[in-house]
Amino acid sequence: xxxxxxxILARYTGGxxxxxxxxxxxxxxxxxxxxxxxxxxxxxxxxxxxxGPETRAVHPxxxxxxxxxxxxxxxxxxxxxFWNRDDSKWMAHVGDxxxxxxxxxxxxxxxxxxxxxVFWGMSLSIIVLFVSxxxxxxxxxFQYTTIDQKRLAAVxxxxxxxxMIVIVIIHIYAAIWVRGTIRAMTRGSVTGGWAWRHHRKWxxxxxxxxxxxx
Amino acid sequence: MATLQSLDIKRxxxxxxxxxxxxxxxxxxxxxxxxxxxxxxxxxxxCYEWNDLHEEVGIxxxxxxxxxxxxxxxxxxxxxxxxDNKGNLEWLIRKDGCMHCEDPGCLKACPAPGAIxxxxxxxxxxxxxNCIGCGYCVKGCPFNIPRxxxxxxKAYKCTLCSDRISVGQAPACAxxxxxxxxYFGTKEEMKVHAEGRIADLKExxxxxxxxxxxxxxGGTHVMYVLHHNxxxxxYSGLPKEPKISPLVQFWKGGFKDVALFGFGLTALxxxxxxxxxxxxxxxxxDEEAARRLSGDR
Numbered sequence: 110x111x112x113x114x115x116x117i118l119a120r121y122t123g124g125x126x127x128x129x130x131x132x133x134x135x136x137x138x139x140x141x142x143x144x145x146x147x148x149x150x151x152x153x154x155x156x157x158x159x160x161g162p163e164t165r166a167v168h169p170x171x172x173x174x175x176x177x178x179x180x181x182x183x184x185x186x187x188x189x190x191f192w193n194r195d196d197s198k199w200m201a202h203v204g205d206x207x208x209x210x211x212x213x214x215x216x217x218x219x220x221x222x223x224x225x226x227v228f229w230g231m232s233l234s235i236i237v238l239f240v241s242x243x244x245x246x247x248x249x250x251f252q253y254t255t256i257d258q259k260r261l262a263a264v265x266x267x268x269x270x271x272x273m274i275v276i277v278i279i280h281i282y283a284a285i286w287v288r289g290t291i292r293a294m295t296r297g298s299v300t301g302g303w304a305w306r307h308h309r310k311w312x313x314x315x316x317x318x319x320x321x322x323x
Numbered sequence: 324m325a326t327l328q329s330l331d332i333k334r335x336x337x338x339x340x341x342x343x344x345x346x347x348x349x350x351x352x353x354x355x356x357x358x359x360x361x362x363x364x365x366x367x368x369x370c371y372e373w374n375d376l377h378e379e380v381g382i383x384x385x386x387x388x389x390x391x392x393x394x395x396x397x398x399x400x401x402x403x404x405x406x407d408n409k410g411n412l413e414w415l416i417r418k419d420g421c422m423h424c425e426d427p428g429c430l431k432a433c434p435a436p437g438a439i440x441x442x443x444x445x446x447x448x449x450x451x452x453n454c455i456g457c458g459y460c461v462k463g464c465p466f467n468i469p470r471x472x473x474x475x476x477k478a479y480k481c482t483l484c485s486d487r488i489s490v491g492q493a494p495a496c497a498x499x500x501x502x503x504x505x506y507f508g509t510k511e512e513m514k515v516h517a518e519g520r521i522a523d524l525k526e527x528x529x530x531x532x533x534x535x536x537x538x539x540x541g542g543t544h545v546m547y548v549l550h551h552n553x554x555x556x557x558y559s560g561l562p563k564e565p566k567i568s569p570l571v572q573f574w575k576g577g578f579k580d581v582a583l584f585g586f587g588l589t590a591l592x593x594x595x596x597x598x599x600x601x602x603x604x605x606x607x608x609d610e611e612a613a614r615r616l617s618g619d620r
Contacts, residue, residue, distance in 0.1 A: 116610065116613055116617060146455075146457060147579055147582070148582075148583055149434065149436060152434065161455035162455045162456055164455070165455045165457045166476075207600065209600055211603065245458075247457075247458040247471060251471075256461065259458075259461075260462050260574070263459075263570070264570050264574045267574055267578065267579070274586055275589050279593070282593035282596075285593075285597070285602075286596070287603045288602045288603060288604045289604075300605060300610060301613030301614060302605040302606070302610030302612070303609070304613060305609045305610075305612045305613040306609040312616065316616055
């Protein structure tokens with residue numbers, strides 16, 4: 110029996126990986142600084158950024174950075190994330206998904222419905238967070254909105270951020286749960302068996318591509 | 324300004340535990356009798372003087388308001404309204420500034436521990452060294468009072484001269500008023516005094532004269548005697564039924580605890596899923612099937 114190492118597929122380019130991890134690191138800093146100002150019990154986290162005023166000042170700039178890093182991911186991956194009939198079928202089997210009954214699931218392309226929901230959930234929350242964040246960024250934009258609009262923005266910002274944090278937790282857990290996934294984002298490749306098990310349609314497309322002779 | 328001891332603090336922003344409360348103090352209040360005000364701005368000058376604030380020289384745009392709005396350096400401002408009361412011109416002059424709410428929206432909204440405190444005597448004070456300049460107090464305030472300084476990113480407003488009151492002095496504005504339109508004393512005394520003034524105004528034909536002590540914010544420690552208490556909006560937009568916005572109540576209420584609970588619950592669900600269902604591992608047969616697929620073509 111030959112080694113599994115001779116049957117691997119490229120999944121993410123170096124550029125995509127750098128883009129993803131830049132986004133992840135900034136997003137975590139953004140979430141920590143935001144949570145510090147969100148709940149009194151987490152105010153101590155402002156110490157990580159040099160204090161309260163520094164956290165207040167740096168948080169919106171981290172948000173701007175995330176708009177660019179996530180924007181990069183969006184442009185790279187949006188074409189793989191449009192919803193299709195297979196996704197609805199997959200969602201109907203969500204019980205089989207969480208119970209690891211992979212044999213009962215329909216064949217999946219590059220991304221499954223859960224991954225697509227993460228993609229669109231993140232996209233939507235980041236847009237809401239960015240727009241409401243501008244309304245709350247008093248240092249530069251105080252005069253452009255009314256106080257009532259700022260109150261609404263504060264609520265929208267808190268709701269969208271909470272939703273996004275839940276999505277990120279699910280995203281991280283799914284990568285830990287589904288073994289062989291993390292290497293896609295750290296080394297750029299997955300094994301053929303991983304692709305067969307989780308993204309069979311994608312594997313078939315990749316294998317059918319000219320130049321994949323090995 | 325932190326001029327009173329920690330034992331005198333009733334409420335503290337972004338703090339979950341209760342401040343020490345063995346000591347109780349008499350609630351104070353400032354009573355502004357709008358019907359006696361002549362608009363001389365002595366109170367405004369006294370405020371600058373006592374607090375050592377220097378407002379920039381502005382531009383006259385044909386209004387008596389000077390400056391045009393409250394600023395980080397103008398903590399009290401005379402606002403002038405010409406009101407046509409069925410042919411009679413009435414000049415309604417209101418001294419605007421922090422109302423020192425019993426239920427302060429600024430304190431509720433503030434995310435920085437101890438940046439806003441309410442003393443036992445009812446005064447709401449900003450403790451500048453704890454202020455992070457986020458402007459949440461501006462969103463929390465039902466009266467649009469706090470202002471953020473462009474120079475140091477700190478929030479400023481009337482302190483009700485907490486430094487003077489702590490040593491038994493009346494606020495600078497009350498001291499300077501030449502017509503005694505501004506009284507200072509215990510909240511109960513001020514209410515009693517207001518009753519006399521209101522009776523007097525009613526006798527003079529102001530049927531709707533009354534005390535402005537809005538219950539929506541638990542009452543205030545700055546109260547007005549108004550000739551038209553049924554229409555406080557006449558006085559440069561004094562809100563009729565001020566209360567902390569429901570949006571702020573939601574944002575700063577139970578939601579923030581629910582959200583943290585939700586994050587923890589999501590992570591725990593993940594952990595217990597892993598413990599019960601285990602990891603989803605690629606099996607040997609998957610690798611073999613993949614190799615067959617590659618070999619088949």
